[in-house]
Amino acid sequence: xxKTIPKVHIFGIPFSKMDMKDTVxxxxxxxxxxxxxxxxxxNPIMVMSALESPSYKEMMLKxxxxxxxxxxxxxxxxxxxxxxxxxxxxxxxxHELFKVGEAHHxxxxxxxxxxxxxxxxxxxxxxxxxxxxxxxSRNGYFNASQDDEVVAQIAELEPHLLFVAxxxxxxxxxxxxxxxxxxxxLIMGVGGSFDVISxxxxxAPQWIQRVRMEWLFRLLQEPKRLPRMMVLPRxxxxxxxxxxxxxxxxxxx
Numbered sequence: 001x002x003k004t005i006p007k008v009h010i011f012g013i014p015f016s017k018m019d020m021k022d023t024v025x026x027x028x029x030x031x032x033x034x035x036x037x038x039x040x041x042x043n044p045i046m047v048m049s050a051l052e053s054p055s056y057k058e059m060m061l062k063x064x065x066x067x068x069x070x071x072x073x074x075x076x077x078x079x080x081x082x083x084x085x086x087x088x089x090x091x092x093x094x095h096e097l098f099k100v101g102e103a104h105h106x107x108x109x110x111x112x113x114x115x116x117x118x119x120x121x122x123x124x125x126x127x128x129x130x131x132x133x134x135x136x137s138r139n140g141y142f143n144a145s146q147d148d149e150v151v152a153q154i155a156e157l158e159p160h161l162l163f164v165a166x167x168x169x170x171x172x173x174x175x176x177x178x179x180x181x182x183x184x185x186l187i188m189g190v191g192g193s194f195d196v197i198s199x200x201x202x203x204a205p206q207w208i209q210r211v212r213m214e215w216l217f218r219l220l221q222e223p224k225r226l227p228r229m230m231v232l233p234r235x236x237x238x239x240x241x242x243x244x245x246x247x248x249x250x251x252x253x
Contacts, residue, residue, distance in 0.1 A: 005065055008082040008247050011238075013047050013060060015068050015077065019085035023067060024096045030064075031106075031160055031185045038063040038179055039188040041090035043070025044235035046168055062176050067093065072232060076239045080247030091193040097161060097186070102131035109154050109184070112140035112165030113194050120198035135159055140166040147174075151181045162187045165194045 003026065006017040016023060030037045040046075040063045050057035060066065067088040068074055077084045101108065110122050115138075122137040135157045142150055154162060162184040164171045171189040179187055239246055 008077050008080070008084060010047055010073060010076050010080070010246060011051055011242075012057065013042065013050055013066060015042070015066050015073060015084060016088070017077075017082075017084045018067075018088070020088050020092065020096060022085075023065075023088050023093065024100060026065070027097065027186060028100050032104075034185060036179065036184070037065065037186050038175055039093070039186065040066045040172055041069035041088070041093065041189065041191070042066050042073065044072035044076070045070075045231045046172075047073070048231050048235050048238075049169075056173075059173050059176050063172070072235055076235075076246055079239050079243045080245075082247040090188065090190045091196060094163060094188070094190055094193055094197075098125060098129040098132055101161065102129050104160075105131055105133065106160035107133045107135045107158065108161045108163070109135055109157060109159040110137040110163050110165075110194065111150070111154070112163075112171065112190075114141070115139040117194055117198045118165075121194040124197050124199070140164075140170075147178065151178050155181060155183050159184050160186065163190045163193075164188070165190050165192065167191070 005026065007014040008017050009015070018026065027037060027039070040060060042060070046056075046060070050060050067090075068077070068084050069088065069090050071087060074084055074087045098108070100106075108125075110118055110125075112118060113121075118137045118139055122134050126132070126134050136154070136159070138150065138153070162182060164175060164187065166174060166189075168189065168191060171191075175182075175187050175189060
């Protein structure tokens with residue numbers, strides 16, 4: 001039986017307080033025990049979406065673990081007086097799981113983005129982690145009428161790990177809807193991680209990550225993200241105005 005996750009609630013969204021090492025161990029134990037786990041790597045934009053959409057919040061709460069991917073979440077938890085251990089980014093968690101997967105010869109399926117990018121990401125990961133078996137990859141450009149076909153394809157290959165990159169608005173609801181049929185022990189949305197792994201985009205240098213400006217580095221590479229990024233100042237303002245209540249757990253269900 002896996003341990004209980006220590007959590008802090010950011011405006012009602014329960015974030016894991018575990019560091020990367022403990023998160024990886026927790027997930028490894030569940031995979032080895034055959035317990036299916038849906039991991040959400042969440043940022044302030046997703047928290048704001050949950051506040052504005054009850055259905056989106058309900059979807060997030062159906063996941064098994066929500067990790068603090070965004071630097072803004074780490075900052076908000078500290079402001080609320082109930083800090084997390086550290087930031088647990090989706091791309092780093094993916095790599096840590098691949099490292100563990102080498103020892104266990106886990107099978108992996110990659111889903112999302114364009115076929116060119118997903119194929120390049122699969123090739124890069126397979127070279128880095130030759131003992132992991134990447135059993136399939138498919139682009140994320142399919143509609144609801146093709147869902148059953150895609151789900152059946154993945155389930156037939158029986159991957160231990162399924163990573164999905166279709167954008168937070170699409171990937172998480174899709175995972176929640178189809179997780180039972182997908183059967184994979186671990187399913188995780190990874191957003192733009194495949195763009196970085198494939199080499200299409202560069203990840204911000206460590207010093208930029210340390211000063212919590214990774215969002216700006218990414219925005220300079222993808223100016224089309226500006227409307228989405230405008231949510232960040234709103235989140236920061238909400239935290240500053242409500243810092244006494246940021247981490248209070250109020251069950252509105």
